[in-house]
Amino acid sequence: MKFGLFYELQLPRPLDQETWDPNAEKQLIEEMFEQVQLADRLGYDYVFFVEHHFLEEYAHSTAPEIMLAGLARTTKNIRLGHGVVQMPPQVNHPARVAERVSSLDLISGGRVEFGTGEGASDAELGGYNIDRTLKKSMWEEGTRECLRMMSETPYPGFDGEHFSMPERNVIPKPMQSPHPPVWVAASRRETTLLAARFGIGSMGFGFETPEETAVRVGEYYRLIREECFPIGKAINPGLFVLNQFMAAETDEEAVRRSADGPGFFSYSLGYYSTTRGTSRTASGERMIDEHHAGVTNIHRAFDELPQEQKDGRLQLSDAKLMTAEEISAGEPENEMAKALYRAARSGSAIGTTDTIRENIKRYEDAHTDIMVFNAQCGARKHEHIMEAIERFGKDVLPEFAERHETVHRPWRAQQLDGVPYEINSSI
Amino acid sequence: MARYDDVHDESVRTLLEQATNEMRGGDPAAAVHTCCDAFGVLMKQYPDLFEENLPADEKVHHQQFPRFGARLVSVDGQPGFEFDRERFSIGEAFTYLDFTTDTALKHQA
Secondary structure, rough: EOOOOEEEEOOOOOOOOOOOOOOHHHHHHHHHHHHHHHHHOOOOOEEEEOOOOOOOOOOOOOOOHHHHHHHHHHOOOOEEEEEEEEEEOOOHHHHHHHHHHHHHHHOOOOOOEEEEHHHHHHOHHHHHHHHHHHHHHHHHHHHHHHHHHHHHHOEOOOOOOOEEEEOOOOOOOOOOOOOOEEEEEOOHHHHHHHHHOOOOOEEEEOOOOOHHHHHHHHOOOOOOOOHHOOOOEEEEEEOOEEEEEEEEEOHHHHHHHOOOOOHHHHHHHHHHOOOOOOOEOOOOOEEEOOOOOOOOHHHHHOOOOOHOOOOOHHHHHHOEOHHHHHHHHOOOOOHHHHHHHHHHOOOOOOHHHHHHHHOOOOOOOOHOEEEEEEEEEOOOOHHHHHHHHHHHHOOOOOHHHHHHEEEEEEHHHHHHOOOOOOOOOOO | HHHHHHHHHHHHHHHHHHOOOOHHOOOHHHHHHHHHHHHHHHHHHHHHHHHHHHOOOOOOOOOOOOOOEEEEEEEOOEEEEEEEEOOOOHHHHHHHHHHHHHHHHHHHO
């Protein structure tokens, strides 16, 4: 199993004032650079940046290509991942995506991972006047044509459902041939299966358990072997899982340093996943107030929640990490609520390095290709994130890296034996 | 082996096989309609599915029947489907097919 870092660039508003300090966003970015550069030196394999729009506090990573370009010139080995580029053409015209991804691939020496997606909440899709029911179709068309633009000279042009353009040679071409490894954000389980059919990697953002991951891995690789018809010119078989992460000298200290990170992550994600004003309690009481752009202090709303409503707060304040069985026993049915619940409660990569090693080994046993850590979230402190990256990088990562070569790679080769398509994968 | 082969109910399995063949034949729109038919049969067998999958609000529900151009609706309290358009992408059609297949497999288990 390989490892990466994941960035939303979360920036909770201060609790005691209405907006951020003028330098807050700059400081957040500077700290991110230090964290990723440290991870690069320690041998972490990937960093992924989201692309979200207008989701104040939850995700200030609105221009990931800029962050990745900066990292391309200040890191050496870590692979630079879009997690993801939003493919509806109103947000990113496919030709502009091809130009940017190829340019990034060139300046990074071929280190790009091309994650693709649809966009999520009405807060961001509505900002670009995108009909949510069309987003999957837009993703599919935009991704397929973008990959053709990267790999065909000239691109013959296209007259599609969602965009059209005449024949042009889209330049530059990427360093990785025929194009960088392609991924798709898979919030729905069905999208993981679709990823296999299209021959692209599945980015699992649902905080899946090891047992669920094992089932998905089996289905995914069967489809790659038996029912794959690639959307691009090369396939990228692979699954990653996202996990909350904080390492410290003791479990209790890791939980303390984790602070409200996972809780705020879950709350703010849920906040934007809910059309404003529609989420109500059984008695009809509005759970989330209407959002006022540039004004609403989501962090304060989270902080003022009754203790029992703060996802994970009770467990965190008790410094008690829940076992997988405890998590499973109490989780809600609805998939979104389940993801939020797990994000807040799962301690599988929060603790000492011994705790983390033992817990994530279950994902390795399930043949997970990549685990990506959500380290920067909520109001966590930069120095704590740095220490966590260093502890894991020195104490745990090397043994997993060794087993990746000696155990996982042969297993993957067996799974992919006989697959007739060109493979471009960094796994 | 295709996943629909594991579905015990013959009527649902036949519809899922038909949808799969429609996908292979390059007709994702027909496959979406057939998946809706199959989900309709499932809702007759497992009535709770209707309420579980009928959106009560505009929240994002990743575990409910997809809303990518074909929608589960209530018609006088009974399940029905509305189609916003007649063209569907491959990805949309597979989403309906896999969701319906998963639902069938999960409930028979």
